[in-house]
Amino acid sequence: MTNDPPWADVFGHEEPYPEQADGIDAAIDAAEDGGFLALEGACGTGKTMLALTAGIDRVRDPDSDFERVFVLTSVKQQLRQFETDLDAVNANLPDDYDPVSGLTLVGKADVCPYARENRGGIDRGNVYERCEGLRERTRNLVGEGGETTAGALVSEARSQQVGLLDSGAGSVSGGATDGSGEVDDGGAADYLTVDGEPTPYPPDTETFGETEFCPFYAGFLDDIPEDGGDPAEAVPFDVTELGHVDADELVRLSASHGSCPHSVMGALVPEVEVVIGNYYHAFDPTTTATFTGALLDDATFVVCDEAHMLEPRVRDLVSDAVADASLRDAVSEITRVVQPLSFEAEGAESDDAALVRGELEDGDVTLEELEAVREFYADLRAEIDRRVTAHLDRERPDWRASMRELADDEIPLRDPEDPGEDVITTWAREAGYGDRVWSRAPAVGATVKRVLDSLSEEDKRRAAPGVGRTLNAWYREGHTDFFRAIDLERTHDGTAPPDSWRRAYNGSLALYNCLPSEPIGERLGEFGGGVVMSATLEPMDVFREVTGLDHLAERGRPVVERTYGLSFPPENRASFAVDAPKFTHANRGAPGERTDARLAHLDAVETVARRDGNVLVGAPNYAEAAWFADELDARLEKPVLIDESSGDRETESLKDAFFAGEGKVLVTSLRGTLTEGVDYRGDRLSAAVVCGVPIINTARPRTRAVITAYDRRFESGFETALTVPAVRKARQAIGRVIRGPDERGVRVLLDARYARESWNAVREYLPEHEREEFQPVSTDMLSVALDGFETGE
Structure with missing residues (x-):
């Protein structure tokens, strides 16, 4: 890069996009003043690398007070993207730079050696209860007034290998441990192995007298200095030399040494430069009290990804029952x-x-x-x-x-x-x-x-x-x-x-937090600054209100805004706001009722679905999705797949079926999991159609309570609490289509409220660049418009 900015050395690619460079500078400047960058960036903006670069630059700057970057995301795919981009940063650092240390936070079920191998009476279903009990008993054995020491428990567990071998239970001539604690297995003794890596303990938990304990946790306690020093000294490897450590590597490095991977993870939390986790790790009171509290200070640069979900996710976390x-x-x-x-x-x-x-x-x-x-x-x-x-x-x-x-x-x-x-x-x-x-x-x-x-x-x-x-x-x-x-x-x-x-x-007594803006704002205020970002934050004034950012700004914490549209060639996409009858419950009637509004939407969806390639159809709810799927199946020669509210395994299977082979139609709810956070890169998706505005049912009492609370606070309850989040859901769905500079596709918002300026229209909630792109078109001209895009006319 010519005239390289100070952050160029920690940028993970050869050259930033113009929007990336602008955003990195804006984030750095805001953070240095204790503030935040509120960023909406379409696919291709490079938001992940933008945020990581700004944060790592602050951490590596000797004149900055920042010591770490804390990444929060609600989508697993985005978590993987941060891991990938952190690896890219390390791969492209100058030769004399130390790697950026990083850690991905996961649950006990993902790192417990016994749970991963289904041994010791521990599996993913009971790991939390079993772990809590085993740890408590291990601490009681070695604590003040306890019966023994952590070192003695470890020696006892390791000595079981000798007994197993002497009795012929093992199959090696050796299998002792060397002075470093690593396993020196002369063959394949009856050790617990995790992902093929041997550990120094037998396959099941151990007992001291009649008390069951966890040898891995005892191993961690034994590694803590006797004077009660820093738990980080119990980490059996040098994270500063490794770069990013994911769950698999954490288990391999910890369990092979004989130490508890989850405890090692907790000890590493305040030590690494980049911590990658989810919203629980910052906003769940129990998690922050017991695990991630060390990150909640002004030395942390926070990156809150998929921030359009911040309000509903945190509302759930600060509600209770x-x-x-x-x-x-x-x-x-x-x-x-x-x-x-x-x-x-x-x-x-x-x-x-x-x-x-x-x-x-x-x-x-x-x-x-x-x-x-x-x-x-x-x-x-x-x-x-x-x-x-x-x-x-x-x-x-x-x-x-x-x-x-x-x-x-x-x-x-x-x-x-x-x-x-x-x-x-x-x-x-x-x-x-x-x-x-x-x-x-x-x-x-x-x-x-x-x-x-x-x-x-x-x-x-x-x-x-x-x-x-x-x-x-x-x-x-x-x-x-x-x-x-x-x-x-x-x-x-x-x-x-x-x-x-x-x-x-x-039955349960539910205590529902209608207005989480205060706990969101207060928690964000504990960090030194950072980036709050998504592909769909607009309108920014509403986002700032409901997340407490305005409150922080009033207290002198600057909030800087940036909105970046699609940077890919505009001729590769067609975007239509179709002036079809409003797809409201009053207009369409119940599923199966063949009203004019319902049939108009079905005809428009069919017009798009008949085109080549995979087509995603988003309905306001699963009941409407089922109706569309049945009707389209009768009209189209293409296979029609229906997404129903189901578990992760069924959803993954459905995605695989959709991506395989010739073009298909996938119909889902706009409030489901397939319309955001899913990678439809390449030829996986040619078109997306959004039917209606997915405003949630206002008949539910708690929804009316939320509207009332927002009315009292913001004087615009329905708009702030329901309409704006619904439009963001629609924008997330259409955002699945164009994921790279060489991709072509069609994006259709199907409902007069996207096309007109009327009393209940939502066009004003689209950012300006999308209002310019999504030009209104009548239902009878949709086919002509699609033909024009396909022929390039």
């Missing part, structure tokens, strides 16, 4: 703690009673508080039962005879459009449950967990701690920005009484 079944389990758990003291009161002495008394004293919890909280939970369950039964009797009098026909439901506990105290809080006060029982619930839950973990060897997640925290929040949080309801999720529980709603539903 307590299940009816969890209340039941919490009552049972408290009873098990109280029982030894009850027996003691009857004259029966026991070690369990002494343990319980000690834990109560340590937790500053009284027996009376345990019993009061237990009574509260039991009465709360009874109140939930009464309200759910009354609701079903009122809304569906025959529900007991038709349980299998019941659908998911929601019972509002206050008027969604008139904030005020919910009826559960009112009931509790009138029943005599005041401040004390709500406020002491978390302490009771924590104490119950400690007692039960000490009394039992079973690995089990305790219900009482979570119930206590959630009910405390229920009582503490306000009633304007939070909405409370009873959620009913369809299930079938044959153990419940035949005439109980619990046979058909999982």
Whole structure:
């Protein structure tokens, strides 16, 4: 590059696009003032490399206060893209530069040696419970007043190899470890191997006396300096020499040494220059409290990718619920703690009673508080039962005879459009449950967990701690920005009484955060600065409001905006806003009802779908998608595939079928997973059609509560909370078509609201460059317009 900018050495490619260079400079300047770049960049802008370059430049600049880059994304494919671009940065660094160290954060199921190999009674389904129990027991064995040391546990586990070999269980003559802790296997002894790599331990967990422990976790504890020094000193490899470390390499390097990969990952979090994770790692209170808290400071340059999803994802993370079944389990758990003291009161002495008394004293919890909280939970369950039964009797009098026909439901506990105290809080006060029982619930839950973990060897997640925290929040949080309801999720529980709603539903008390802008803004404000980016952020003023960026700007943290359109040749794409009847529920009627609006949309979709290549059709919901698929299947010779709400495996199989062979039509919901974050590069997609504006159903009480909260805060509730996110969903879908400079394709927004300026139009929510491209066309001229694009006229 001529006149190289200061960041050129850490840019991973030969030459930046003009938009990249501008964006990198803007991000660096904003971050140096403690601010953020809000970036909308179409496919091909190079947003990933832009953000990494700006962050790494700040980290490597000796005059900057930044020490690390923290990448957050909600889409796995984008996570992989950051890994790929970080590798490109390292591959193109000048010869005298150290590699940029990086780490991808994953869950325990992805790195636990036993879970990966399904050994030790641990698999992906129970790894969290088993890990928590094994770690707790290992710490108890080696902690202050423990029975042994971590080094002794490791030696015991390693010595089992000698016993196995001496007894003939192994098949090698050797298999000891050298002084470094690496396995020196003279052959194929009966070691646990992970992804083909041997570890220094047997295939199952170990026991000390009668106590089961995890040798890998003991190995990690043994590597921590005796003076309680920095856990990073327990990392068995030099990350600064390796560049980026992904999950597979982390497991290989840690487990072969005999150390716990997940613990090593936690120790590395504050040490590497680039940490790649998801929204949980920054916004989930439990995750940040136990794992990533060291990243939440002004020395971190944050990159928030797919930021159009920031608001709904964080709303889920800062909302909470307590299940009816969890209340039941919490009552049972408290009873098990109280029982030894009850027996003691009857004259029966026991070690369990002494343990319980000690834990109560340590937790500053009284027996009376345990019993009061237990009574509260039991009465709360009874109140939930009464309200759910009354609701079903009122809304569906025959529900007991038709349980299998019941659908998911929601019972509002206050008027969604008139904030005020919910009826559960009112009931509790009138029943005599005041401040004390709500406020002491978390302490009771924590104490119950400690007692039960000490009394039992079973690995089990305790219900009482979570119930206590959630009910405390229920009582503490306000009633304007939070909405409370009873959620009913369809299930079938044959153990419940035949005439109980619990046979058909999982019920829960839901505490729903309608307005997450404050927690988003507050969390972003903890970082030193960074980039918040997506292909679909516009309109920027709305995005800044709902993510709290405006609040940061008011506090002197600058927010700089950039919007970059497609940089690929415009002659390679055709973009139409088709003036078809509005595809609203009122216009189209129910699926199957052959209204003029419905048939007009079907005809337009067919016009596009008959063209060569793969065509993606996005409908407002799965029910409409199913109708379109059935109708198109009857009209087209092309294969028509239907995406239904399903798991990851089914979705991946559907994608593979769509990409294979000749052209097909894939019909899906615009609120599904196939319209954003999926790579349709190359000839995988020739056209995308969006039918209607995918505004969510406003009949749901919590949706009306969200609109009300946004009205009170922004004076534009429907627009801010529903319309703008719906348009972003549509833009994400059409953005799947053109992914490279040599690709050609058709993008169609099908609905008069995209084509006209009317009272409920959405054209104004498209960025200016898209309003210029998506020129209105009538339904009867769509075929002519497509012919013109194909012939180049």
